[in-house]
Amino acid sequence: MSPYRYPNYVPKVAKNWTVSEKKRCIRAANAVLRDGGSEEEAIFACIHAAGKGKKQYDERDEQEYEELCEEASQEFQELLVAVLSGALSIREFSERFRDRLRIHFSDLMLLGLQGEEFTERHREILEQRLEREYEYFDGFEADIREALSSGVIYSGRLQWRSSLYGYARAPFIAGTIPVDITFMMPYLPGDDCLGKSLCKCWLEVDEDEDNYYVYWNVNPSAENCVVCLDHEAESPYTFSKVEVHGLTT
Numbered sequence: 001m002s003p004y005r006y007p008n009y010v011p012k013v014a015k016n017w018t019v020s021e022k023k024r025c026i027r028a029a030n031a032v033l034r035d036g037g038s039e040e041e042a043i044f045a046c047i048h049a050a051g052k053g054k055k056q057y058d059e060r061d062e063q064e065y066e067e068l069c070e071e072a073s074q075e076f077q078e079l080l081v082a083v084l085s086g087a088l089s090i091r092e093f094s095e096r097f098r099d100r101l102r103i104h105f106s107d108l109m110l111l112g113l114q115g116e117e118f119t120e121r122h123r124e125i126l127e128q129r130l131e132r133e134y135e136y137f138d139g140f141e142a143d144i145r146e147a148l149s150s151g152v153i154y155s156g157r158l159q160w161r162s163s164l165y166g167y168a169r170a171p172f173i174a175g176t177i178p179v180d181i182t183f184m185m186p187y188l189p190g191d192d193c194l195g196k197s198l199c200k201c202w203l204e205v206d207e208d209e210d211n212y213y214v215y216w217n218v219n220p221s222a223e224n225c226v227v228c229l230d231h232e233a234e235s236p237y238t239f240s241k242v243e244v245h246g247l248t249t
């Protein structure tokens with residue numbers, strides 16, 4: 001196993017990290033390899049050295065989150081324009097909208113994961129969230145159908161509703177915390193936010209020997225709804241490690 005070298009030979013796990021994280025990672029990994037450690041041990045050392053041992057929310061991703069949401073929001077509005085003008089049938093509209101939602105949710109979760117593995121458990125979370133979103137969308141589609149058949153179209157309002165589908169906080173935040181903990185949380189940021197995810201909350205996970213502690217943070221620079229403020233006040237959410245990992249003693 002030859003040593004890693006910045007910038008052309010970086011461990012795969014580090015490929016989306018910052019320069020300093022990559023360098024810290026490589027230095028630690030190479031030290032392990034030099035001492036005769038395995039590749040796996042080297043990768044662990046790399047993750048640890050870059051401060052990535054506990055997967056955490058990184059506010060530097062917030063801008064990319066914003067861009068992904070705006071882009072999707074724009075496309076949802078364009079699809080609406082197309083169906084209202086007759087360029088798309090309702091059926092085509094619905095198919096494309098659902099496909100785009102799926103891609104969007106996956107993109108957001110991958111952003112949260114920052115190069116960490118997308119597992120079957122992550123897929124489960126994604127499917128749960130998509131299922132809910134598809135239910136809302138069914139109502140939206142019915143309203144569009146109704147508007148088209150009655151000829152009474154409040155396009156401004158429909159436009160606004162289509163734009164909201166771009167803002168999905170839960171898939172992004174789900175990627176930033178350990179997947180087992182995601183399943184324990186009663187709700188994630190965005191799930192029940194009155195501001196349709198615009199509170200921009202995030203989670204931080206801390207632990208001691210027995211428990212995980214999940215801290216709910218509201219974004220101080222955003223307007224925060226009462227539901228999100230309550231979640232912040234209720235936090236940390238505490239889960240025993242036995243409970244989280246399903247271990248019996």
Ligand SMILES: [Zn+2]
Binds near residue numbers: 198199224225228229
């Ligand atoms: Zn909120």
